[in-house]
Amino acid sequence: MVERAAPEPRAASAVPSPARERAPRRVVWTFLRIPLLYKVLIANVAIVVLGAVVGTWLTATTVRASPDDFGLLTIGGFVVLGVVLSLVVNYVVLRAAFQPLHELEDVAASIRQNDYSRRAEPGIFGDPRLSSLVSTFNATLDALVRDRSELRHLASQVIRAQEQERQRVARELHDDTAQVLFAQLLQLAALKRSPVEDVARTATDFEEMTVEALESVRRLALELRPPALDDLGLFAALEGLAQRFGDQLGIPVEVHVRGPRTRLSAEVELVLYRIAQEAMTNVAKHARATRAVIDIDRAADGLSLSVRDDGRGFNESEPSKPGAPGLGLGIFGMNERAALVGGTLHIWHRSGGGTEVFVFIPIDAVNTIGGTPQ
Template sequence: MSLFWRIFLLNAAVLVAATLLLLGPVTVSTPVLLTEAVVLTAGLAAMLVANAVLLRVGLAPLHRLTRAMTTIDLLQPEPRPVPAGQADIADLIRTFNAMVDRLETERATSAAAALSAQEAERRRIAQELHDEVGQTLTAVLLELKQVARQAPDPVRAQLAQVQETTRDSLDEIRRIARRLRPGVLEELGLISALKALVTEVTGHTELTVRQHLGADLPALDDEAELVVYRVAQEALTNTVRHARATTVEVWLAGRPDHVLLRIRDDGRGIGDAAEGAGIRGMRERALLIGAQLAVTPAPAGGAEVRLRVPATVREGRP
């Protein structure tokens, strides 16, 4: 029975009972006697209490639905409101759940397309940096070396400085290309890629890095390995840039049904700051492969990023 009919029938029952009583043994004098006032007041109070109880019980699912609607985050899936209450309220909750499911599906589809296009663009830019800019700078270095052989001593010293600057620029371009397209991930696998990433990101800092990278990992497909790599890359970059940490721990371990990545630092922590684009990007990537991402304060201070990736089987493997 819908909430409308429940309230209507309750009020109708009270009014019918009051009418029958007034037509029968109960009378109202003018002026009203004390006993009559007590009976009328008790009847009114009973009707108000009954209505209040019914509305409180009937509208409770709506209050829960309102809280869910104001706190829902498509990047942090939570249990859906349970369809409860009367028929129309339960239908409303089911409709809301269906709408959220549809929005999550549409968001996941669009995010997958966007991230796929982003990775393709990164590969293209990295390839152009390596093939075009890198080869051009290499040719410039060779020309400078040849010119320096024929130049007088004062000019030769200046050319040597130019060579060193050009060589540093070439190394920087190669480093950027590696960050854009982790070729080592495709060629040597996830463990080697994470080791190279840690060395690259923290190599020019005084940050102490403790690595615990398990070798016996369950199989992950290429997309899942890329998500693990990108999450680690973003977490380490945030640590170097913002955390003011002295130590960071990179931990990767395998379980029969999942792979767990944990990156913990001893920096200033996340505090009450709102999530930035980097963390939300990590959440989007995690959702695409059904992984669970948590960014929480570390037990001893600092911040901790935990990524739990369900194990998959590569195509072509048994």
């Protein structure tokens, strides 16, 4: 075992200790970190003491040098000097201490503009309690951003799963249920020719029911996944959508396309179709409109889709009207679908003044987001 020699005690004054060197800085630092109330008190006490000492010294010196010159003007000068000094010191101390509050205000304004990237700076001269409030605010904002991105991720998974399921059910309805009903129709047609009157009548009744069932199965399959969307593209699918809603509501529903009608990426086409479908479903459910227009504009910087109606509009705070029950997820879903392809969605509405759903997808997303529709 090696024994270590005990370290030689250093001569206290030989080498200046770094701790000692830092002592004045530590005093200043400690002053800066004390709470605002004490900072203001200390600053004001310092001004009063300074005023008393310097004022007395100046008065004594002036009186001794020229006793006749000491009058109202000199006293006024001292008063002005004292007031200016007090204002400046208080302003500097309070401004530095409240800096974190200004930071919080700026960040809150950014959040109102949907910008969650800014963070407030606690500031080294800020009041410690305000600085700690800023740190807590920043941490809460970080957690909020994490939750939002998690929510967005989950929403996109739900949307994709929903699309897969819709496609599966539509295919099954079309390939399976509709085929069975069609085969049944052929058999009923044969039965209708039966010499037994009762059998022929019953077959006719069944035939009518089967035709109705086949119609609704086809309509359902079409709503779930219109084949035109995959086969002919977005523009043809939107014309079909407008036609169906126009017939259902008994109002004109127009489609205007500005720009080339060439196909877009499958995912963008699907997103735009679903947004138009939900917007038109809302027109049917809530708007009481006499006209609706679907506009598509393909410009150099991106593609926009707008669905407008001249209906009753709505007030944000207004709950869903009875008789038109819904989960209230339609607008949320439209927003999430737009975000899925890097787009943004806005809704303009005014009570009694119609509604417009507007989505814009930047050109990069229109060109690059690909993949087959799920």
